[in-house]
Amino acid sequence: MEHIDLLVINANIITMNANREILKGYGLAIKKDIIIDIKKTDDLLNEYSGEKVIDAKGKYIFPGMINTHNHLFQVLFKGIGKEKDLIKWLEEAIQKPYFNISEEDIYLAATVGCIENIKSGVTTVVDYQYANGKPKLNDAVCQAFLDLGIRGILARGYTDSTDFPKYSGKEIVETEEDFFNDVKRLHKKYMNIPTIDIALAPGIIWVMSEDGFRKCAKLANELDTFNTIHTLETEEDNAYSLEKHGVSTIDFYEKTGILKSKFLAVHCAQINEKEIKKLKKYDVRVSYNAISNMLIGYKTLPVQDLLDEGIVVGIATDGAASNDNQNMMEVLKISPLWQKAFYRDPAVIPALKVVEMATIDGADAIYKKEQLGSLEIGKKADFFIFNHRKCNTAPLYDPIVRLVYSADENNVETTVIAGKVVMENGKIIGIDEDALYEKIQSTAEELWKRSNIEIV
Numbered sequence: 001m002e003h004i005d006l007l008v009i010n011a012n013i014i015t016m017n018a019n020r021e022i023l024k025g026y027g028l029a030i031k032k033d034i035i036i037d038i039k040k041t042d043d044l045l046n047e048y049s050g051e052k053v054i055d056a057k058g059k060y061i062f063p064g065m066i067n068t069h070n071h072l073f074q075v076l077f078k079g080i081g082k083e084k085d086l087i088k089w090l091e092e093a094i095q096k097p098y099f100n101i102s103e104e105d106i107y108l109a110a111t112v113g114c115i116e117n118i119k120s121g122v123t124t125v126v127d128y129q130y131a132n133g134k135p136k137l138n139d140a141v142c143q144a145f146l147d148l149g150i151r152g153i154l155a156r157g158y159t160d161s162t163d164f165p166k167y168s169g170k171e172i173v174e175t176e177e178d179f180f181n182d183v184k185r186l187h188k189k190y191m192n193i194p195t196i197d198i199a200l201a202p203g204i205i206w207v208m209s210e211d212g213f214r215k216c217a218k219l220a221n222e223l224d225t226f227n228t229i230h231t232l233e234t235e236e237d238n239a240y241s242l243e244k245h246g247v248s249t250i251d252f253y254e255k256t257g258i259l260k261s262k263f264l265a266v267h268c269a270q271i272n273e274k275e276i277k278k279l280k281k282y283d284v285r286v287s288y289n290a291i292s293n294m295l296i297g298y299k300t301l302p303v304q305d306l307l308d309e310g311i312v313v314g315i316a317t318d319g320a321a322s323n324d325n326q327n328m329m330e331v332l333k334i335s336p337l338w339q340k341a342f343y344r345d346p347a348v349i350p351a352l353k354v355v356e357m358a359t360i361d362g363a364d365a366i367y368k369k370e371q372l373g374s375l376e377i378g379k380k381a382d383f384f385i386f387n388h389r390k391c392n393t394a395p396l397y398d399p400i401v402r403l404v405y406s407a408d409e410n411n412v413e414t415t416v417i418a419g420k421v422v423m424e425n426g427k428i429i430g431i432d433e434d435a436l437y438e439k440i441q442s443t444a445e446e447l448w449k450r451s452n453i454e455i456v
């Protein structure tokens with residue numbers, strides 16, 4: 001009998017494999033960070049003993065969800081700047097306090113934000129770190145990933161231009177050389193840590209030069225990582241591109257090589273038919289952020305049109321200042337509801353498609369489909385145990401439908417990432433949560449004070 005690190009037995013496994021099989025009364029055998037076997041519980045127990053054994057009797061195991069777009073620092077700005085359009089919100093609620101943020105502040109924000117992600121079934125977060133000129137802020141977010149055990153992709157932000165006429169953002173905060181050197185430094189620092197990856201986040205179209213975009217495309221290719229950019233979130237995007245570059249945003253991204261690099265486009269709320277075809281031509285991935293788009297009062301991207309074209313779409317919370325939380329369970333429900341209302345068709349984006357977008361398609365959206373997004377032998381052991389025996393989810397008829405439309409954080413009982421139990425029976429391992437929330441309150445109040453934000 002082989003002794004391994006973790007056995008989960010007596011479960012119903014939502015595999016999200018190619019046939020979308022649901023295996024009832026099965027178990028998972030996990031060695032280090034990999035699923036090495038999936039069998040009927042009795043067969044599994046005949047073959048393996050576990051250093052730790054979790055009996056998930058009658059409960060469901062889902063692959064860990066992938067939150068494809070986030071700004072973890074915004075946990076400190078949760079609730080600030082409501083009822084404002086994007087530009088005003090950025091200027092008044094984000095830019096001002098963001099440039100006062102310290103390493104300790106951002107570490108706390110990332111820790112609290114990742115905890116809410118873990119509690120709502122997320123095992124991988126893409127953190128789009130705004131340009132800031134303080135390289136250590138990126139390291140602080142990665143440290144929070146490491147300390148909690150969550151899988152994280154730190155997308156390092158950059159800006160080299162601030163000439164958008166209606167926008168008075170901060171001056172350029174670092175040189176181009178500093179930025180590219182720091183991306184390489186981060187890449188090198190975390191290259192042997194399998195739970196952390198580094199990507200590039202070259203601002204938004206109006207904070208970057210043509211040359212800057214070209215260099216980001218080139219570096220992403222060199223490091224075999226991806227670019228992620230806020231794309232066509234609002235009308236300002238194309239208006240700026242047409243005025244400045246004489247072509248639309250997507251055509252400009254094509255010209256600069258961004259479309260040819262691995263590219264996760266975020267939002268795409270203003271996208272048209274021609275642009276959808278162009279994204280497909282270059283196999284661009286899209287991150288759909290329903291709640292933040294709704295909160296800022298913009299229209300939705302036509303998700304079904306993208307799916308019909310064969311574009312990979314992941315879903316996301318976005319930052320906590322435009323959501324106003326990190327609860328992926330809400331994203332699971334609101335993402336399809338908005339599409340049904342938009343198309344005036346209850347059949348679009350069925351529950352299974354939403355779970356695909358949160359898992360296997362989400363993994364594809366971040367170029368990690370080979371490792372993440374489904375529960376199969378050889379894949380990373382990232383999953384959560386879903387206990388449906390609660391008032392909001394009992395009785396259970398279809399686990400997929402139940403997860404999407406009825407579940408909340410209380411149904412996520414245990415979360416495992418890279419083979420490690422990071423939350424068990426609702427408790428985050430190794431963290432005093434009450435003390436943490438006390439601390440972030442005083443930290444945030446000090447930051448708001450330094451930034452002249454009135455405390456209500």
Ligand SMILES: [Zn+2]
Nearest residue numbers: 069071318319
């Ligand atoms: Zn965003």
